Structures are given as structure tokens and as C-alpha cells.
Amino acid sequence: MTQLRMELYRKPKEIRPGKLGGLVGSNPKGETFGFTSFYMTRNGEPFIPVVGEFHFSRFSYLHWEEELLKMKAGGVHIVATYVFWIFHEEEEGRFDWGGSRNLRHFIDLCAKLELPLILRIGPFCHGEVRNGGIPDWLFGKALEIRSNDPAYLAYARKLYREIARQMKGTLYQEGGPVIGVQLENEYMHCGAPFDAWGYKSGVHLSSGQGGNAHLAELRRLAEEAGIRPMLFTATAWGGAAVPETDTLPMLAGYAYTPWIPNQPPSREYLYRDLHTDPVEPVNYDTLEYPVAYCEMAGGMQVSYHARPLVNSASVEAMTLVKLASGSNLLGYYMYHGGSNPIGKHTYLNEAALPKVTYDYQSPLGEFGRVAPSYDKIRSLSMFMEAYGAMLAPMGTQLPADQTAIVPEDTDTLRWCVRHRDGAGFVFLNNFQDHLEMPSREGIRIELSTPDGIVSFPRRGTLSLKNEASAVLPFQLRIDDIHLVSATVQPLTRLQDDKGQAVLVFYAHEGMEPELALGASSVVGATIAGEGAVEREPDAWLIRPAAGKGNSVRLELAGGRSATLLVLTREEALQAYKLKLEGRERLVLSDSRLYVKARQLICTSPGRPDWKVCVYPGVAGGVQLSCGKAEEGREGLFHTYALSVGAFEPTLDIRKPSARSALVRIEADWPEQVADVFLEIEYEGDVAGAYLNNRLITDHIHYGEKWPIGLKEFRNELEDGELHLSITPLRQGTVTSFVNQALVERFEGVEVAAFNGIRAVPHYVSALVFGR
Incomplete structure (x- = not known):
């Protein structure tokens, strides 16, 4: 440990x-x-x-x-x-x-x-x-x-x-x-x-x-x-x-x-x-x-x-x-x-x-x-x-061993605290560039604060996976709640339909969700979904199951109530806090989101079906710019399963040589397609994309696919073709000498090949709530 x-x-x-x-x-x-x-x-x-x-x-x-x-x-x-x-x-x-x-x-x-x-x-x-x-x-x-x-x-x-x-x-x-x-x-x-x-x-x-x-x-x-x-x-x-x-x-x-x-x-x-x-x-x-x-x-x-x-x-x-x-x-x-x-x-x-x-x-x-x-x-x-x-007024305090760590040290766990008056956040990091950090098992953290010892977790230990980093809160007073400690990371705060506080957290892999709440601030706790609540002499110990289908309702000492949500890490990475219909809401989606005027714009690369989950929900249904939505509920969230219809852009690819590809792509896209990206896998040194003899973008190969968004060039694509050109990667020996001019002689293999060219539609639909 x-x-x-x-x-x-x-x-x-x-x-x-x-x-x-x-x-x-x-x-x-x-x-x-x-x-x-x-x-x-x-x-x-x-x-x-x-x-x-x-x-x-x-x-x-x-x-x-x-x-x-x-x-x-x-x-x-x-x-x-x-x-x-x-x-x-x-x-x-x-x-x-x-x-x-x-x-x-x-x-x-x-x-x-x-x-x-x-x-x-x-x-x-x-x-x-x-x-x-x-x-x-x-x-x-x-x-x-x-x-x-x-x-x-x-x-x-x-x-x-x-x-x-x-x-x-x-x-x-x-x-x-x-x-x-x-x-x-x-x-x-x-x-x-x-x-x-x-x-x-x-x-x-x-x-x-x-x-x-x-x-x-x-x-x-x-x-x-x-x-x-x-x-x-x-x-x-x-x-x-x-x-x-x-x-x-x-x-x-x-x-x-x-x-x-x-x-x-x-x-x-x-x-x-x-x-x-x-x-x-x-x-x-x-x-x-x-x-x-x-x-x-x-x-x-x-x-x-x-x-x-x-x-x-x-x-x-x-x-x-x-x-x-x-x-x-x-x-x-x-x-x-x-x-x-x-x-x-x-x-x-x-x-x-x-x-x-x-x-x-x-x-x-x-x-x-x-x-x-x-x-x-x-x-x-x-x-x-x-x-x-x-957080802003909280100072940084380092454990004694942290000042001696060098970047090459993969053995010492990296952590520190920001706090003020004994309340704050523990920060953990298990990432280092150019090195592979091991996963950490059996971690237990104890802080001596003016209000007593705080432990993460209260019982047992936690883990920190390779490349993971985390923020854990302690001794905070938030919306009439005394949060003594938590093994979940704070994500955001908002209010429900009745103006009561909603605290949203998420669980890291290897950290069982646990929240210890001061007994003087909470008089009751009820789980909706999966999880457990335990009353200790000085605290309520809440262990909710992570996921948007679960929640915890708190009755507070002052007569108010509050809600706790603990999402999974995957759900947290799909979460946005957006203003919709006059108020801030938590929105989760496997599509990409932004708000324009009253519209929630959803874009989905490569998938014509996706889900949008909104809390608090919006009364009065939803209108879509295209496609259809099946409405439902999952825990506290109103859900919308969207489907806009698949589109397969027509590609005509000719390869005059291993180094060149001429691509004609259908430019007549349906309304549910906002953009089409070419994704190009190739072997070579560098590459360029030309349209009507103009270089529109280029790429120095570094191990990733080469993406090219086409909406900016859509009109030109109707009558033109895209020329993709690779400069080969040389695997061999270059000998150079001067004979009036610089002469280079190469012996070896020149690598230039297209391994895949595909068109990926980016689907879109705009949602307006409360029709």
C-alpha cells in the first residue's frame, strides 16, 4: 500500500x-x-x-x-x-x-x-x-x-x-x-x-x-x-x-x-x-x-x-x-x-x-x-x-518528497494540495511525457486539517491508472453541504427546476465512488438507482453507482434539498454545461454540441444516430431541423435518440502512380450532412492536396491519418478533382558531392503509397426545445 x-x-x-x-x-x-x-x-x-x-x-x-x-x-x-x-x-x-x-x-x-x-x-x-x-x-x-x-x-x-x-x-x-x-x-x-x-x-x-x-x-x-x-x-x-x-x-x-x-x-x-x-x-x-x-x-x-x-x-x-x-x-x-x-x-x-x-x-x-x-x-x-x-485564493502545498522528483522518476507518486483554511483539493498526476508511467494500486491519502483527519477513501484504498490525473475535494462548504471528502472528481454545479443545488461529479477508473458529508449539514440521503448510504457518527457515507441513471437526493439541515450526480468518466467527457431555454443545463451526448441562438447544434462524425441527454429537462417537446427523435427518460435526464439517415458520399479514385491519387467526390450533400472529411492513410514523407492547381493543405507525416475537411471547397468540387500527392520517404543512403553543381545519388527504396482514402460525413441536426 x-x-x-x-x-x-x-x-x-x-x-x-x-x-x-x-x-x-x-x-x-x-x-x-x-x-x-x-x-x-x-x-x-x-x-x-x-x-x-x-x-x-x-x-x-x-x-x-x-x-x-x-x-x-x-x-x-x-x-x-x-x-x-x-x-x-x-x-x-x-x-x-x-x-x-x-x-x-x-x-x-x-x-x-x-x-x-x-x-x-x-x-x-x-x-x-x-x-x-x-x-x-x-x-x-x-x-x-x-x-x-x-x-x-x-x-x-x-x-x-x-x-x-x-x-x-x-x-x-x-x-x-x-x-x-x-x-x-x-x-x-x-x-x-x-x-x-x-x-x-x-x-x-x-x-x-x-x-x-x-x-x-x-x-x-x-x-x-x-x-x-x-x-x-x-x-x-x-x-x-x-x-x-x-x-x-x-x-x-x-x-x-x-x-x-x-x-x-x-x-x-x-x-x-x-x-x-x-x-x-x-x-x-x-x-x-x-x-x-x-x-x-x-x-x-x-x-x-x-x-x-x-x-x-x-x-x-x-x-x-x-x-x-x-x-x-x-x-x-x-x-x-x-x-x-x-x-x-x-x-x-x-x-x-x-x-x-x-x-x-x-x-x-x-x-x-x-x-x-x-x-x-x-x-x-x-x-x-x-x-x-x-480555488483561486487557495495556496499550493507540496508534500516533502515532491521537490526532489525529477521528470525521469516513474516510481514516486506525484501529488499536491491547494487549500485555504484547511479546505481545498488534492491533485494527482500519473502522466509524464516521453515516459510510460505505471498504474498505481493501493493508494491511501490522509490529510490533517484544522477540522480533523480526512482520508481518501474513508476505508480501503484507491488506484490511479497510467496517464490518469484527478482532482479530489475535501472540507468544502458547497450550497449548505459540508463535503468532508470524496473519491470522485467535481465536474460542475447547477440548479434543478425548483432552484435547489445539483452537484455533479465523475468517477475515475480504479476509484470507487465515495462521498463523506458532514452529519451536521445533512439530515437524510436517498439513493435513486444503485448505490448505498451509511450513517456514521460524524458523517453520511454515500457510495453511489457511477452513471447518469443514478442519483442521490439529500435533505439538508436548513430545510433545503440537493441532488448529487456521479457520472462515469466516459459520460463526463460527453458533458457540456449549456444555456438552453433561459437556464443552464447539463447536456450529455456522444455527438458534438454548441448553442446558437435557441438551437442546440449537434454534429456527429461518421454516425447518423446519436443520443442527447438533458437535465433539467425542457417541457414541451423538441423540434429538429432534420431527422427524427425518440424521447425517453434515464434517471433524471430527458433523453433524445436522434436518427438523421445515413449518407455514403460517392468517391471516384484514380491512382496514376503510387505517389498520386485523383479524387472526385460527390458534392451534392443532403441537409443532414454539414461537412465531409477525407481521411487519408498513406506512407511517405510529406503530402499535398491540390484543387484546381492550388495547394489547399499539406501534411508532414507523423503517424496519424491525414484529415481534410471539404465544406470550404464544396463548390469547386462539383466540377473539379482533388489531387493528392506524396513525396516519398527514402529508406537508404544519400551520397552527395560537388561537380560544378551539387549532385545527390540515392541508393535504397523510396516509400510512397496510399493505404486508404475514405469519405466521412459529419451529420448535423439542430434541436429547438419547448415547442
Whole structure:
């Protein structure tokens, strides 16, 4: 048995105004954002926001609203986006703000959908864009980029004035969504490949000159142009420059890093107190600011020389570890991938990266692809939304053995606690990048709190599976309930039809559900479905069966009642908290969900039949945009079994050679089909997809199928065919020598083959409740 013990310290985390304490932004509705030295506030309450990076200019503007709604349904509170200079002024003096470069349209959509926005406006952005976003023509000028050279600042001023025109009237204090602006990126820390150089690889742009003096000049130029946001942000890792005034320093965490050859296991999955002990040196007093991440890996872009396959469990585990370690703002780079636009004179990608695709293996990817990580981090975002006000002021406490752990240690169980006044959460992690962690059996945790010993579980032991991470609550007062301990993870909170509290948890594999409730707060407990209730002298011990068909009704000491739901892990990954018919409801579905106006939009990749479960239910039935629904009940949930009719797109595939495939696909899709994805399995080095002689996307092979969403190209597909081309992977020896010109001779086998090309319809139906 692994016995874990900790005595919780009694002194609470010191929280003071900090450097940003005087910064309060309010809008005409009276809504506010602010900061302490430890957390952000929303309308005066502690708040742990989730920030999702989505580059508008890397996605078709025709589908921005749908993708932003998917982000919102996924638990994103704030959107962040780059404004890449080279995308908008590829030719000097000719700014392009149209189509998918229409910044104002993107800002207005964020306003419409009530999504606050952080703009990262450069001039230097990086973002794996050509020259880090600096236009080629600027290098023909006699100036020093990323410096206070007056000639460079003159061009920066023109850029900011153009951006300001697009932003006019959109700042938070003006009633718009823009709450923050980042000037520059990783300044005084790193540059980007100098792709305009062209003579050899490995030449990089300057990391910057002048430190905070240059950032001060950029701020002056921005404010002079009318860009005066509630706050500025700065990328602060690697010793980067960080201004001290009205600027939130933000951090990064990556575990799959192409810029580190033969990367060892990273430190990103070890617990630490980030507020006092950041992962790497920084140029600011960490105790004066909240721990905030703007670039926590939502995936990783594949490069030609480094092709990491990012485990979706890594994104969930990193979120949990950073949260446990004291981060009170969690930003994903990328949350949503996309495609680089093609320039007028060249491709706009960074060297050695795909020319077009910027899928990034992110939760939402190129063409709107949904990854398993989307579901995993959505469950954590629901937890932060429900319990963030409690969690945000809680300090991190590490067990004594945790500070000595190195990433290569697969023997020591990784855990820590966040608490305040003896109440909080235990965090467990059993994931480490680049290593296989063993499953843990026979774990027992005991905490000494001011209100007594708390054990997980009360009797027996629990297990933690390989790659699993978990959050277990203790000594919390929630909606008149004293939750002493639980071996189930909090998911969300809501209210039933009578305004009574509903607490939703889920059970991890290997952890039998158990909730101990203080006897003084509960006078009775009744199981609906399977499970057991036991009355102990000091607590009610509830062991419900996991699953949406079961629930527990509590009678509380104050005369109110409450409901406990314990879902399975699979059900939790299908769970959304959405506003339907004027109130928040818990919705479970094996399809993908988001809400648009009164409609619940359901999309189902590859399956024309799926189920939607809603609690509390909606009276008055349901209307569907297409298909039919069979209504039913399962426990407390109203259920709808949907069927929209199968569709098999016609594919005509010709293969002129092993390296090429010509694909004609039926473009006349029925109403129940929102999109069709090609899923391509191939062997080779890299591949490209061409339509009407235009490269629409490409792929560097890294072991996964190659997905291509077709709805954006549907009209062109009616009369055209898609050309898929593979550059072969060489297995053999290349000999090179110079004979007037460079000569290469290859001896071996060239591998290029299509192993499968199939069309997967993505079905859709919109539900309106309460007809």
C-alpha cells in the first residue's frame, strides 16, 4: 500500500493588491475585470479564466462564428489571436483587411458571442509565420527591426494606426470585447527564422534590442493611435522583457518541443509552487502578479525535422498540474488550429514547417476537426467555472518528497494540495511525457486539517491508472453541504427546476465512488438507482453507482434539498454545461454540441444516430431541423435518440502512380450532412492536396491519418478533382558531392503509397426545445 500523509499549514496564502491591484476595467453594463497579486476577478469575484488561441486569419471567415461557438461550448472564457503584419501588408503600403483577414469582423463576432478578446498585435509575432510576421519588404529598409530605431518605429506606428482603425470602438471600456493587447512577442528572449534571407537555414532574426525601453515606445505608439486597453500582456518566459505598469506577465509550458533535439522528459508534469518558484528564471517579481499562462501546449505543430505525436492525455495532465501548482489563468496555444493563407509572392509559413496546414494537433484543428483533448480539457474548464471562486485564493502545498522528483522518476507518486483554511483539493498526476508511467494500486491519502483527519477513501484504498490525473475535494462548504471528502472528481454545479443545488461529479477508473458529508449539514440521503448510504457518527457515507441513471437526493439541515450526480468518466467527457431555454443545463451526448441562438447544434462524425441527454429537462417537446427523435427518460435526464439517415458520399479514385491519387467526390450533400472529411492513410514523407492547381493543405507525416475537411471547397468540387500527392520517404543512403553543381545519388527504396482514402460525413441536426 502507498500511504500518503500531509499536515496542512494553517497560515493562508498571502494575497495583496500587487502590481495590477489598481487596474479595474469596466464596461457600460457595469461588468468588471480586475486583479490581485494572485488571481483575476470578474465582477469582484475570484475567477480562473480559460484562454483559447485562435488565429482568425488562418481560418475561413465564413465559419468563424461556428468555431467560436465551439470554443465557447468547450469552456473557453477569453479568445486570443495574433494580428500577423505580413498577412495584412505583404506589399508595402497595401493593407488587406478583407475576407479571412477581416480583423473587425472577427472582433464583432466576439462581441456578439460575449467572448472577451486579447489581441497580440506585434509588430513581431512569430507564431510560425514567415519572418515571425515581419514583411519581406521591410528588410530592404535601412533600419534595425525590434529596436527603437526611429525608422523602424515609423513603420510600427503605421501598422498600429491601421490596426487601431479596425479596432475603433471595440475596447472593453467602450462596450467592446477587447480586454487586453500584447505588444511584441518573446521580446529579448528569441527571434524567428529569417525566411527572407534565403541563402541557408538556421539564420534567425534579432531577439530585440533595448529591453523595456522599446516596449515603452511601442506602448506609446499604440496609445497614440487609440489602442488603450484595460491591460497589456507580455510573454515573460526565458528572461523576456516585462514592463512594470499595467502589464500582465504570461508564461508558456510545452512538453513536445521540436526546437529541442532528442528531447528528454520535461518538467511540465511536476508539481511546484509556481507563484514562488517559476519553472524558469523571469524578469519580474512573481509575488506581485498572478501566475498566468498564455502558451500552455494545446498540441504542437509538426515540423519537417521533428514530428511529435502529442498525446491528448498530456494536455489534460498539464492543465491539472499547472492549476494545482498555483496558475490562476490557463491559456492554450493553440486551442484552435487552421491553415496559412497563401501570399501574393510566396508561401507565408516558417521554414521547415508545412506550407499551409497549421493544425497544431490542437483541441480544435484545421477545418474544425475535434480532437479527444477538446473533451478532456472541457471537463476541467467546467470544474474551474463552477469552483474557480473557491480555488483561486487557495495556496499550493507540496508534500516533502515532491521537490526532489525529477521528470525521469516513474516510481514516486506525484501529488499536491491547494487549500485555504484547511479546505481545498488534492491533485494527482500519473502522466509524464516521453515516459510510460505505471498504474498505481493501493493508494491511501490522509490529510490533517484544522477540522480533523480526512482520508481518501474513508476505508480501503484507491488506484490511479497510467496517464490518469484527478482532482479530489475535501472540507468544502458547497450550497449548505459540508463535503468532508470524496473519491470522485467535481465536474460542475447547477440548479434543478425548483432552484435547489445539483452537484455533479465523475468517477475515475480504479476509484470507487465515495462521498463523506458532514452529519451536521445533512439530515437524510436517498439513493435513486444503485448505490448505498451509511450513517456514521460524524458523517453520511454515500457510495453511489457511477452513471447518469443514478442519483442521490439529500435533505439538508436548513430545510433545503440537493441532488448529487456521479457520472462515469466516459459520460463526463460527453458533458457540456449549456444555456438552453433561459437556464443552464447539463447536456450529455456522444455527438458534438454548441448553442446558437435557441438551437442546440449537434454534429456527429461518421454516425447518423446519436443520443442527447438533458437535465433539467425542457417541457414541451423538441423540434429538429432534420431527422427524427425518440424521447425517453434515464434517471433524471430527458433523453433524445436522434436518427438523421445515413449518407455514403460517392468517391471516384484514380491512382496514376503510387505517389498520386485523383479524387472526385460527390458534392451534392443532403441537409443532414454539414461537412465531409477525407481521411487519408498513406506512407511517405510529406503530402499535398491540390484543387484546381492550388495547394489547399499539406501534411508532414507523423503517424496519424491525414484529415481534410471539404465544406470550404464544396463548390469547386462539383466540377473539379482533388489531387493528392506524396513525396516519398527514402529508406537508404544519400551520397552527395560537388561537380560544378551539387549532385545527390540515392541508393535504397523510396516509400510512397496510399493505404486508404475514405469519405466521412459529419451529420448535423439542430434541436429547438419547448415547442
